Amino acid sequence: MTLQAILGNFALILFVLTVLTGVVWFLDVFVLAKQRRARANAALAEYDARSARLRQDGIRGDTSDAGRASLEASLLKQPAWIEYSGSFFPVIALVFVLRSFLFEPFKIPSSSMVPTLVVGDLILVNKFTYGIRLPVINKKIVDVNNPQRGDVMVFKYPKDLSLDYIKRVIGVPGDKITYRNKRLSINGKEVSYEALPDYLNEEHLNYSRQFVEKLPGSTHRILNDDRAPAYVPNPDAFPFRESCNYNLEGFTCTVPPGHYFMMGDNRDNSLDSRFWGFVPDENIVGKAFFIWMNLGDLKRIGSFR
Structure with a gap:
């Protein structure tokens, strides 16, 4: 180290x-x-x-x-x-x-989880939801629950374990994830979407298309940028890369055992599993569940879905 x-x-x-x-x-x-x-x-x-x-x-x-x-x-x-x-x-x-x-505080540093979480949100992460782990080495010693689709999860970035990332769980072990023309299918079943008014990004002063995405067991908002391509440019040669097939319309990945597929809610502005691969269980930090402060917008304080 x-x-x-x-x-x-x-x-x-x-x-x-x-x-x-x-x-x-x-x-x-x-x-x-x-x-x-x-x-x-x-x-x-x-x-x-x-x-x-x-x-x-x-x-x-x-x-x-x-x-x-x-x-x-x-x-x-x-x-x-x-x-x-x-x-x-x-x-x-x-x-x-x-x-x-028990609980660990984190600060949101990027816009990859907009509109659910914005830059400057100070959040709390539940450390025991997914099992009790030894500190420092992050080794699980007691099983409690497994991550579920739709959970907002903090984890160690697979390419650099000194960095903490936060994304949404899209696929659990065994799932077949297809993302074609910016629409998800899970295990062959298309995820439904409901259009919302366009979202104004106050930081960059531009609009993104906004939808309600209805995963099995979870409903949340996502953003799409019409200017961004549907395909994934230059994905890494990550472990289990052979479980994924990329094309001009998107990709299909089968999540290997003991791993999770993560995506940001700001779909076209998120560096996530599409690019660097699956998150192994040993990298999990905890489940994000509460915004305890945002100095720029106190109305954001509270729980989020």
Whole structure:
């Protein structure tokens, strides 16, 4: 793993910080604090003996309880590096657990999922919907559910595992996906479409044709750009490439076991499985389900389909 990949892997950084601060915290609780207590007890015993000798000799000294308490506090005080580690450990550990096993925030960086998700949307991803996975290595240890057609899913980009992508699940293992003249068929059954008013892309100030796409078990909006061709230009030589057949009207792919076929809702402006292939199960991060903030449009906050 390169340095750039490590720095880009926030889960790995959190894991390292959790381990380091946790080691310091446990070391202090079970070893260092006891050592400070023993040194303080010895010093206080010496302080008490000296105070008693001074009183016997009729010499006034600082033998007050306040002086003794101040000495004890100074002897038991944690070094700054231990104090900060102990303070940060529970916070970092809580964030690590929540982010690794429950919910993880993401920011939408591109327009590939317009109109469902737009640039600037801050979303939450459910990490346990598709099974419980070990953080950092992303290995599934408990099966829960499998991705379903129509789910909006975050996954590791097959060509660069340091990058997270978000697309919609179009095909599950065993499905035969046909995309001809910008219309989908799944297992030989044509997907139905309902035309909507054209969609205004405020970022580029252009219009796209908008439809309701009715996948089995899912209904959502998609966009088409009449200026874009129906065929897929220059698809990669990805694993299981032999399961796909490309032509001037589009393509047909059979999804291999343990893999998923992903497409963006902004169909003619999405780099997805049509170009770089199938997403293996081990690349899955989680299911996107909620927009928790968009600083440019607060009305977008809420769940989405």
